[in-house]
Amino acid sequence: MPRFSVIVPVFKVQGFLGECLDSVLGQSYTDFEVIAVDDRSPDGCGAILDEYAERDxxxxxxxxxxxxxLGRAxxxxMPYATGDYLFFLDSDDTLTPGALRAIADRLAETRDAGGPDGPDVLVFDYARTYWWGGTRRNALARVLSEAAEGTFTAAERPEILELLMVxxxxxxxxxxxxxxxxxxxPGYYEDTPWTFPALLSAGRIAVLDRICLNYRQRRQGNILSTTSRKHFDIHDQYxxxxxxxxxxxxxxxxxxxLHRKMGEHCLDILAKPDRLPASAKGEFFRRTAELFREHRTEEPVPADLRVLQGGYARYRARQRTAALGDTLGRRGGQARAAVAGRVKKGWFRAHALRPLDPELALYSAFSHRGVLGDPAAIHRAARELAPHILGVWVVRADQAxxxxxxxxYVLPDSLAYHRLAARAGYFVNNVSWPGTLVKRPGxxxxxxxxxTPLKYKGADLLHKPGARFGMDVPQLLRRADRWDYSLVAxxxxELVWDRAFPCHFTSVRTGSPRNDVLVGARPGDGAAFRSRHGIPGDHTVVLYAPTRRDHIRGGHTDRxxxxxxxxxxxxxxxxVVRLHPSLAEGPARGLGLAELHRRGVLVDATDEAHVEEVMLASDVLVSDYSALMFDYANLDRPIVVHADDWGALTAARGAYVDLTADAPGHVTRSYRELAALFASGGWRDxxxxxxxxxxxxRFCEFEDGQAARRVVRTLMLGEPDVPVSIPAPAAGELDALTTT
Structure with missing residues (x-):
C-alpha cells in the first residue's frame, strides 16, 4: 500500500487544478496515490481530472x-484510500517541492520515537500566497519550531490548538x-468539527517545521471571505x-x-466588516450568545468574552466606543509623531549651530543591523590607532x-541620534544614510x-526596470551625493562605482576592511564556528551561498x-548553507532549510552575524552569483560557480562580469555536473x-590585510599612507564594464 493517499475535492477550480495536481505528481517522493473527487463541478474540472488519470x-x-x-466530497x-496516511489537499492549493519527502522522513523519525505505527497526526507549516504575488509564512510558525522534538499530546502542548483549525x-x-x-x-466550516476531535483524541502528535503547502489566497471565490449568511454555519459546527x-x-x-474558543471564533466573524450582511449581525450575535450560555462551564468567563453575556445593543455600543478610541488614538499618535518630528529637527538645527566634533565618528552597517562588515573593521582599527575618536553606532532597537x-550606541531617529548626527566629524556606513540626514560642510x-559589484547597481538599474522595482534611483543618487570617499578593493x-553613482566622491584604493581577516587567515581561524555547530575538525566544509534573484517573486528558489x-x-x-541576508526573515528557510538543519543534514548559517567567520571555517565555496565570491577569493580556496540560470539573471538584473567566461573556478550548469565535480575531486584540481x-x-588587487588601518590613518588621521585621488580611467574603459 502507498504511504500517502492524497484526497483532492474539486469544484470550480479549472484555472488552478493543473497547478495543484502537478505539484503532487512532480514530487521527488513517489509512494502515494491521488484520489480526486469531482464534486459535480460545472466547469472543465472533470475533463481535466480524466486527462491526468489517463496519463498517470x-x-x-x-x-x-x-x-x-467540500466536506462530504x-x-x-476516503473509502478508496489505501495509504498509511491521509492528506486532504484543496484543489486550488499546491505542495512545495520536496514536501512529501520531508513529511515521510519526519513520520519515520517520529515512528522510531513513538511506536511502530507512527504518530496519529503530523502538523506541518504553510505559507499564504496572494493573487498579486506576495507570500507570507504562517504567523504562528514558532509553535512548530518550539515543539519540533518527538511526539506529544494536545494536553502536553496545548499551543498546537492555536494554529489555524484547518x-x-x-x-x-x-x-x-x-x-x-x-x-x-456538511457545511462551510467543516474543518472545525474534524480538526478539534482529531487533535484532542490523538495519542501521538508530531510536527514538521517546514513549509509544505502554499495556501492560495484567491481574489474572489472563498466563501469564508465573502459576505453571506452562510457564516451562521459556525454555530452548528461547534x-x-x-x-x-x-x-x-x-x-x-x-x-x-472549547467554550472560550467558540466565543472568540464567532466574535471574530462578527467583527469583520465584510463577513455578515448588516441585517444579519444582530441575529448572529444572539445565536452566538445562546450557544455561549448553553455550553458555559464553571470556569470564569474571560473579560473579552463577557460582552456575550449582554445584549446586542451593548455589544454595538462597545464596538463604537472601541472604534472611536482607535480613531482618536491614531489621530493622537499622528499628532505626537508630528510634534516629535519637529522637536527632532529643531534639536538637529540647534546642535548644527555648534562646531563639528573632529573626535566623534558615527557608524552604521546594513541599515542599522549591528556592529558588522567593513564599518566594524574600521571601528576596531580606529580604537587602536585613534583612541581619541569616539565611535558611536546607530543600531535598531531589536539588535541593541x-x-x-x-x-x-544610539537608536535611529532618537534625540541622541540627531544630536550626534548634527556634530559628528565622521560618518562610516556600508548603506547610504537616511535622506533626512543633512551633511554639514567639513x-x-x-x-x-x-x-565587489557583480550585478548592476545605482544608475545602471535605470536600464533594468524589473530589477529596480520599488527602488527610487534618483533618491539613491541624492544620498550618494553626501559621500566623500568610496572604498574599493x-x-x-572603482570604475563601476564611478559609473553607477555619478556623484562627487573620491575613490580610495584601500581594499575591503572586513577582508583583512581573510587575507591574514591562519590555520584554525574557523575552529570556533566548527565547534559551535558540531562539525568535526577533519571534515571538508562545503559552503553554499546562493544570491537573491530579482526576477523571481520573493527572491529565492532552491536551485x-x-x-x-x-x-x-x-x-x-x-x-553549510548561508542564504542572502534579505531572505533571512522570509519564507525561504521554511521551505526545508530549517528542518534540514534541525535534523543535522546540514548547517544553516544564515543567522551567523559575521560571514567572515563562516568563510574561514569552510574549505570550498559553491555559489551562483553572490558577491561573496570576491571576498572568498582572498582565502585562495576553491570556488565553484553554479550558473544554471545565468541567462535569466543577466537579462533581468544585468552583470558587470561574465562569470561563465571569467570564473574563479569550475562552472557547472546542472546539478548533475555539480555532483560529478565533487565526486571526482575536480573542484580542487x-x-x-x-x-x-x-x-x-583581478579582483583582490588592493587587498593586503591592512585596509582598515589604511582607512583610519589616511582618512581619519590624515597620514599620507595611500593616495586619495586617482587618475581618470582610460577612454572607453567604463563602457567595457557592461558584459551583458
Whole structure:
C-alpha cells in the first residue's frame, strides 16, 4: 500500500487544478496515490481530472452524481484510500517541492520515537500566497519550531490548538481516522468539527517545521471571505464539537477551552466588516450568545468574552466606543509623531549651530543591523590607532541587546541620534544614510559598500526596470551625493562605482576592511564556528551561498535539492548553507532549510552575524552569483560557480562580469555536473587553481590585510599612507564594464 493517499475535492477550480495536481505528481517522493473527487463541478474540472488519470496511474477520479460540498466530497474519497496516511489537499492549493519527502522522513523519525505505527497526526507549516504575488509564512510558525522534538499530546502542548483549525496542514494516520470514526459534516466550516476531535483524541502528535503547502489566497471565490449568511454555519459546527466531547468523557477537560474558543471564533466573524450582511449581525450575535450560555462551564468567563453575556445593543455600543478610541488614538499618535518630528529637527538645527566634533565618528552597517562588515573593521582599527575618536553606532532597537557591552550606541531617529548626527566629524556606513540626514560642510562621509559589484547597481538599474522595482534611483543618487570617499578593493569596483553613482566622491584604493581577516587567515581561524555547530575538525566544509534573484517573486528558489547534495558529498563532508541576508526573515528557510538543519543534514548559517567567520571555517565555496565570491577569493580556496540560470539573471538584473567566461573556478550548469565535480575531486584540481589565480589577480588587487588601518590613518588621521585621488580611467574603459 502507498504511504500517502492524497484526497483532492474539486469544484470550480479549472484555472488552478493543473497547478495543484502537478505539484503532487512532480514530487521527488513517489509512494502515494491521488484520489480526486469531482464534486459535480460545472466547469472543465472533470475533463481535466480524466486527462491526468489517463496519463498517470497514480490518479483515480470519482465523479459524484450531485454536488455535496467540500466536506462530504472528502468523505466520498476516503473509502478508496489505501495509504498509511491521509492528506486532504484543496484543489486550488499546491505542495512545495520536496514536501512529501520531508513529511515521510519526519513520520519515520517520529515512528522510531513513538511506536511502530507512527504518530496519529503530523502538523506541518504553510505559507499564504496572494493573487498579486506576495507570500507570507504562517504567523504562528514558532509553535512548530518550539515543539519540533518527538511526539506529544494536545494536553502536553496545548499551543498546537492555536494554529489555524484547518484540515489541510496535517496528515492523519488512516487507521486512527477509522478507529475514531472521523468524518466531515456538511457545511462551510467543516474543518472545525474534524480538526478539534482529531487533535484532542490523538495519542501521538508530531510536527514538521517546514513549509509544505502554499495556501492560495484567491481574489474572489472563498466563501469564508465573502459576505453571506452562510457564516451562521459556525454555530452548528461547534455544536458538533461539543457533541463529540460529550460522547468521549475522557475529553471533558477540554470543554472550558472549547467554550472560550467558540466565543472568540464567532466574535471574530462578527467583527469583520465584510463577513455578515448588516441585517444579519444582530441575529448572529444572539445565536452566538445562546450557544455561549448553553455550553458555559464553571470556569470564569474571560473579560473579552463577557460582552456575550449582554445584549446586542451593548455589544454595538462597545464596538463604537472601541472604534472611536482607535480613531482618536491614531489621530493622537499622528499628532505626537508630528510634534516629535519637529522637536527632532529643531534639536538637529540647534546642535548644527555648534562646531563639528573632529573626535566623534558615527557608524552604521546594513541599515542599522549591528556592529558588522567593513564599518566594524574600521571601528576596531580606529580604537587602536585613534583612541581619541569616539565611535558611536546607530543600531535598531531589536539588535541593541546583542551588542558587546563596550559598544556605545544610539537608536535611529532618537534625540541622541540627531544630536550626534548634527556634530559628528565622521560618518562610516556600508548603506547610504537616511535622506533626512543633512551633511554639514567639513564632515567626512566614508562609504564602504558591501563588496565587489557583480550585478548592476545605482544608475545602471535605470536600464533594468524589473530589477529596480520599488527602488527610487534618483533618491539613491541624492544620498550618494553626501559621500566623500568610496572604498574599493580593485580597479573593477572603482570604475563601476564611478559609473553607477555619478556623484562627487573620491575613490580610495584601500581594499575591503572586513577582508583583512581573510587575507591574514591562519590555520584554525574557523575552529570556533566548527565547534559551535558540531562539525568535526577533519571534515571538508562545503559552503553554499546562493544570491537573491530579482526576477523571481520573493527572491529565492532552491536551485537543487540540498538534502541530496549533502548526501552526495559523502562521508567526511559537511554542507553549510548561508542564504542572502534579505531572505533571512522570509519564507525561504521554511521551505526545508530549517528542518534540514534541525535534523543535522546540514548547517544553516544564515543567522551567523559575521560571514567572515563562516568563510574561514569552510574549505570550498559553491555559489551562483553572490558577491561573496570576491571576498572568498582572498582565502585562495576553491570556488565553484553554479550558473544554471545565468541567462535569466543577466537579462533581468544585468552583470558587470561574465562569470561563465571569467570564473574563479569550475562552472557547472546542472546539478548533475555539480555532483560529478565533487565526486571526482575536480573542484580542487590544477585548473581550479589556475582560474582562481587569475580571478584573484583581478579582483583582490588592493587587498593586503591592512585596509582598515589604511582607512583610519589616511582618512581619519590624515597620514599620507595611500593616495586619495586617482587618475581618470582610460577612454572607453567604463563602457567595457557592461558584459551583458
Amino acid at each position: 496511474p497514480r490518479v483515480r477520479v470519482l465523479h459524484l452524481p450531485e454536488n455535496v460540498g 472528502r468523505n466520498a474519497g 484540515v489541510w496542514n496535517k496528515v492523519y494516520r488512516r487507521d486512527y481516522v477509522t478507529a475514531r470514526g472521523l468524518v466531515f459534516p 455544536e458538533r464539537v461539543f457533541a463529540y466531547v460529550d460522547a468521549h468523557p475522557e475529553l471533558a477537560r477540554w470543554r472550558p477551552y 541587546e546583542h551588542l558587546p557591552p563596550d559598544i556605545e 564632515s567626512v562621509h566614508i562609504h564602504t559598500h558591501q563588496g 580593485n580597479r573593477h569596483s 537543487f535539492d540540498l538534502a541530496r547534495f549533502a548526501e552526495d558529498l559523502g562521508a567526511g563532508h559537511t554542507l 590544477a585548473e581550479s587553481a589556475r582560474l582562481r589565480a587569475g580571478f584573484r589577480e
